[in-house]
Amino acid sequence: MTRLRVHSMSISLDxxxxxxxxxxxxxxxxxxxxxHEWMFGEATTDPVDRELLDRxxxxxxxxxxxxxxxxxxxxxxxxxxxxxxxxxxxxFHHPVFVLTHHARAPIEMGGGTTFHFVTDGIHAAWxxxxxxxxxxxxxxxxxxxTVRQYVRADLVDELHLAIVPILLGDGERLFDDPDGTPTGFxxxxxxxxxxxxxxxxxxRR
Ligand SMILES: NC(=O)c1ccc[n+]([C@@H]2O[C@H](COP(=O)([O-])OP(=O)(O)OC[C@H]3O[C@@H](n4cnc5c(N)ncnc54)[C@H](OP(=O)(O)O)[C@@H]3O)[C@@H](O)[C@H]2O)c1
Numbered sequence: 001m002t003r004l005r006v007h008s009m010s011i012s013l014d015x016x017x018x019x020x021x022x023x024x025x026x027x028x029x030x031x032x033x034x035x036h037e038w039m040f041g042e043a044t045t046d047p048v049d050r051e052l053l054d055r056x057x058x059x060x061x062x063x064x065x066x067x068x069x070x071x072x073x074x075x076x077x078x079x080x081x082x083x084x085x086x087x088x089x090x091x092f093h094h095p096v097f098v099l100t101h102h103a104r105a106p107i108e109m110g111g112g113t114t115f116h117f118v119t120d121g122i123h124a125a126w127x128x129x130x131x132x133x134x135x136x137x138x139x140x141x142x143x144x145x146t147v148r149q150y151v152r153a154d155l156v157d158e159l160h161l162a163i164v165p166i167l168l169g170d171g172e173r174l175f176d177d178p179d180g181t182p183t184g185f186x187x188x189x190x191x192x193x194x195x196x197x198x199x200x201x202x203x204r205r
Pocket of ligand 1: 016017027066068074100102118
């Protein structure tokens, strides 16, 4: 059965998945790039971090992301120049469904990635992604607002967080729900490397 999985989502000690004021120069918001040093920086030497990253990327047939993860452009697209942060051959190699309120034609990229823009909500994006995944799982890439909505709708099966020992002080919080932090998950993995603390939660069904 196709599962919806968040993997290696990095959050700060104070709960931010990105810093404030995302822009072309600061894709993860101001100061937010420190959240990803453990996976992209020279510090990525720990074999446990490496293995968890690799395992999270296994068996994925489609991705869902929010429009801010796709890029820093806000409002109507206006022009079709922005094609994501990742260049001509993005690292997904499968269909990617971008949640947005602003319609846009699909963009076919190199290496098997096509960006589809979904304007009819999270359930529609999940149905399309699950249908496109060919029996594999769907990666819920982020950002904070998108993951929060899927958790609240009880659609996330696995939530793997990497807690980075930094304080950001401002930005996009992962758990920011006035109705409370979600329940119904149980921790199936919890370990700390020199760079981060991994906590993986599984939805109880
Ligand atoms: N820490 C990590 O591991 C990690 C992972 C991924 C991303 N990030 C970072 O997180 C930040 C983005 O997070 P975010 O919370 O600001 O935004 P986000 O979830 O990426 O995108 C939010 C935007 O997506 C669209 N959207 C979301 N839900 C929708 C819905 N139900 N219907 C229609 N449109 C919807 C809306 O855009 P419009 O209304 O403008 O169309 C909304 O403003 C970025 O800095 C990114 O780099 C961090």
